Amino acid sequence: MKELFSPNAQPRRTTFLLMAAGQGALLLLLWLFYPLRMFPSLGEVLRSLQDMITTQGLIQELWASMTTALQALTVATILALLISYLTALPFFRPLAYAASKMRYLTLTGLTFFMALMVNSGHEVKLSVLIFATTVYLVTGMTSVILTTTQQEMDHARTLGLGEWRSFLEVVVLGKLDDMLEVVRQNFAIIWTMITLVETLYQSEGGIGLLLYKQNRYLHLDGVVAIQLVILAAGAAQDYLFTLLRRVFFPYSALTTAR
Amino acid sequence: MTPYFYKAPVLTLDNVSMEYAGETVLRDISAQVLDVCRPGMNQGQVVGFYGRSGLGKSVLCRIMAGLLAPTRGTVHVGTEQVPVTPGAVGFVQQQYPLFNHRTLQDNLTVAAGRKFEPEEARRQVDAYLERFQLAPHRKKYPAHLSGGQRQRAAIAQQLLCSDHLILLDEPFSGLDIAMIDEVKKIILEVTTMDELNTVVIVSHDIQTTTALADRLWLLGYERDAEGKLLPGATISPQHQYNLAEMGLAWHENVEAEPEFNRFVEHLKDEIRST
Numbered sequence: 001m002k003e004l005f006s007p008n009a010q011p012r013r014t015t016f017l018l019m020a021a022g023q024g025a026l027l028l029l030l031w032l033f034y035p036l037r038m039f040p041s042l043g044e045v046l047r048s049l050q051d052m053i054t055t056q057g058l059i060q061e062l063w064a065s066m067t068t069a070l071q072a073l074t075v076a077t078i079l080a081l082l083i084s085y086l087t088a089l090p091f092f093r094p095l096a097y098a099a100s101k102m103r104y105l106t107l108t109g110l111t112f113f114m115a116l117m118v119n120s121g122h123e124v125k126l127s128v129l130i131f132a133t134t135v136y137l138v139t140g141m142t143s144v145i146l147t148t149t150q151q152e153m154d155h156a157r158t159l160g161l162g163e164w165r166s167f168l169e170v171v172v173l174g175k176l177d178d179m180l181e182v183v184r185q186n187f188a189i190i191w192t193m194i195t196l197v198e199t200l201y202q203s204e205g206g207i208g209l210l211l212y213k214q215n216r217y218l219h220l221d222g223v224v225a226i227q228l229v230i231l232a233a234g235a236a237q238d239y240l241f242t243l244l245r246r247v248f249f250p251y252s253a254l255t256t257a258r
Numbered sequence: 259m260t261p262y263f264y265k266a267p268v269l270t271l272d273n274v275s276m277e278y279a280g281e282t283v284l285r286d287i288s289a290q291v292l293d294v295c296r297p298g299m300n301q302g303q304v305v306g307f308y309g310r311s312g313l314g315k316s317v318l319c320r321i322m323a324g325l326l327a328p329t330r331g332t333v334h335v336g337t338e339q340v341p342v343t344p345g346a347v348g349f350v351q352q353q354y355p356l357f358n359h360r361t362l363q364d365n366l367t368v369a370a371g372r373k374f375e376p377e378e379a380r381r382q383v384d385a386y387l388e389r390f391q392l393a394p395h396r397k398k399y400p401a402h403l404s405g406g407q408r409q410r411a412a413i414a415q416q417l418l419c420s421d422h423l424i425l426l427d428e429p430f431s432g433l434d435i436a437m438i439d440e441v442k443k444i445i446l447e448v449t450t451m452d453e454l455n456t457v458v459i460v461s462h463d464i465q466t467t468t469a470l471a472d473r474l475w476l477l478g479y480e481r482d483a484e485g486k487l488l489p490g491a492t493i494s495p496q497h498q499y500n501l502a503e504m505g506l507a508w509h510e511n512v513e514a515e516p517e518f519n520r521f522v523e524h525l526k527d528e529i530r531s532t
Contacts (some may be wrong), residue, residue: 255401
């Protein structure tokens with residue numbers, strides 16, 4: 001028990017799991033018995049969740065949002081990797097710098113320009129998501145590239161690998177696991193944006209639109225239910241990314257402090 | 259005294275100077291490593307550059323490895339004496355870097371791929387893994403290797419792709435006595451692998467470096483006629499030692515010899531005076 005409050009302690013796995021379960025249970029009890037009714041009750045949320053699944057196609061809407069998010073993430077990752085790796089050439093460094101700074105742009109103004117450039121609502125939605133995700137990914141990915149040390153590059157050069165091969169070995173292959181981590185961390189941004197984008201282009205539905213409607217008609221139980229669904233989907237995604245990292249980059253965890 | 263003679267130069271530093279933002283770090287360094295030959299012996303050689311901490315030894319290493327162009331002067335390597343380029347000299351850095359995303363075997367294969375066709379590269383890697391007692395660890399990632407294994411792996415990797423000249427930056431730094439003995443063994447092992455192999459040690463460990471080397475250069479500061487310190491570390495003519503000539507090279511347990519210890523004391527006095 002004492003070790004749970006000791007700095008940098010490593011409690012046993014069972015102790016840690018029991019502690020986490022206890023914290024979860026406490027939260028649940030608070031929700032159930034807290035006298036001030038700030039949130040809808042658990043029963044109301046569950047009923048609303050059931051209702052949305054059966055009558056409003058929550059699962060289908062979640063799937064629609066999920067596929068859009070994955071599409072955007074795939075394209076954004078490819079674009080961001082390309083922009084980040086191109087920083088090896090001084091000519092392209094201003095591009096990466098500008099891309100990184102564009103994360104300060106607001107989506108509302110951006111959608112207008114996107115609507116002028118592409119044809120369908122789906123394309124607008126996708127291009128806005130791709131743009132916004134790319135600029136965040138570029139920021140994270142260039143930071144990863146900047147962690148490359150002189151020693152790492154010197155090591156590759158002393159093996160006679162040449163500049164491009166040294167870059168491939170040290171920066172591209174050597175930091176691929178960190179790039180995956182950047183993608184994992186920034187995937188959450190898509191979920192925060194997708195709700196906004198789906199309300200702007202409502203023809204394709206999506207969980208964001210469902211959330212917007214629940215919010216609009218003050219169905220707080222529905223809002224909490226959808227938020228919980230998004231939270232669960234995000235947690236599952238996080239777990240999947242961690243699993244991918246463990247499978248494809250087994251060396252990655254070896255140097256991490258526990 | 260062991261008979262020996264010198265052949266062609268394998269490393270030549272000619273008036274090498276290095277400046278950073280107007281500050282002289284190294285000044286007019288000249289030294290030549292000649293290929294030493296001992297009749298009846300099939301062994302390469304070890305030479306040493308000694309310098310106190312913060313004197314610019316690592317900068318000198320990077321210049322000798324072709325990773326950094328000197329502000330003035332030239333570095334030539336090999337029996338052909340061509341200007342040094344990255345990859346021409348094997349360079350084992352202080353932290354023994356390896357590719358952390360590759361297994362030990364893959365690390366060596368990448369290096370071997372530079373000189374050999376894939377089939378031959380595999381054979382060479384197997385031979386080096388055996389020779390450096392790393393075969394049982396071939397599937398491990400660098401993070402799983404001990405300090406000694408990592409050091410052996412880094413040296414093997416450089417040997418697989420370099421042409422007989424290998425540079426070790428502070429190979430004894432932060433090691434205990436047992437580990438220093440281990441590194442000494444590895445260095446001697448490298449010299450016995452090929453008669454042309456030359457190990458250049460750049461270190462601040464005067465005792466161990468002197469015990470292993472047959473040539474020694476002392477890096478330090480000079481003073482002008484008025485006794486003022488001149489900027490930039492250099493090698494004075496009186497700080498170039500031929501230990502083979504002095505009868506202090508190639509002895510099995512030279513560190514136990516009184517003559518060796520007297521010489522080390524002399525070196526220490528020289529270092530203190532600079």
